[in-house]
Amino acid sequence: MKKIIFSLVICSALFICGCKKSSSNPSFTPDCTGAAKSFSKDVNPIFATICAGCHANFGSYSQIAADKSAIRSRIIDGTMPQNGSLSDAQKNNIVCWIDSGAPNN
Numbered sequence: 001m002k003k004i005i006f007s008l009v010i011c012s013a014l015f016i017c018g019c020k021k022s023s024s025n026p027s028f029t030p031d032c033t034g035a036a037k038s039f040s041k042d043v044n045p046i047f048a049t050i051c052a053g054c055h056a057n058f059g060s061y062s063q064i065a066a067d068k069s070a071i072r073s074r075i076i077d078g079t080m081p082q083n084g085s086l087s088d089a090q091k092n093n094i095v096c097w098i099d100s101g102a103p104n105n
C-alpha cells in the first residue's frame with residue numbers, strides 16, 4: 001500500500017512539473033526579419049552547446065537536417081531544450097534556418 005501511495009505522489013509531482021514546463025513556455029512566434037540563417041555560423045553552435053549534451057545524434061548537418069520538422073515543433077512549443085531555454089534570437093536562428101530550406105551553408 002505504501003508503495004502505491006508513493007508512486008501516486010511521484011506521478012502527480014511529475015504531472016504538475018510537466019504542466020508547469022509547457023505553460024511557462026507559451027508557443028513561440030518566429031520573426032525571421034534579419035534572423036541569421038547560416039548553419040555553420042549560427043545554427044550548429046546552438047546544437048553543439050545546448051542540445052548535443054543530451055542528443056549525441058545532433059552532431060552533424062545531415063543528422064540535424066533529417067530531424068528538422070521535429071526540432072522545429074519542439075522549439076516552437078518550448079518543450080526543448082529540456083531543463084533549459086533558448087533566447088528568442090536562438091529560436092529565430094534555428095526556425096528561420098529550417099524555414100529557409102535548412103541549407104548546409
Ligand code: HEC
Pocket residue numbers: 046047050051052053054055067070071072074075080081082083084086
Ligand atoms: C537535458 C537533456 C536535453 C536537452 C538539453 C535537450 N533535449 Fe531534446 N530530448 C531530451 C529527451 C529526454 C527527449 C525524449 C523525451 C521527449 O520526447 O520529450 C528529447 C526529445 C527531443 C526531440 C524529439 C525526438 C527526436 O529526436 O525527434 C527533439 C526534436 C528534441 N529533443 C530536440 C532538442 C533540441 C533542438 C535541443 C536543443 C535546443 C534539445 N532537444 C535539448 C532531452 C534533452
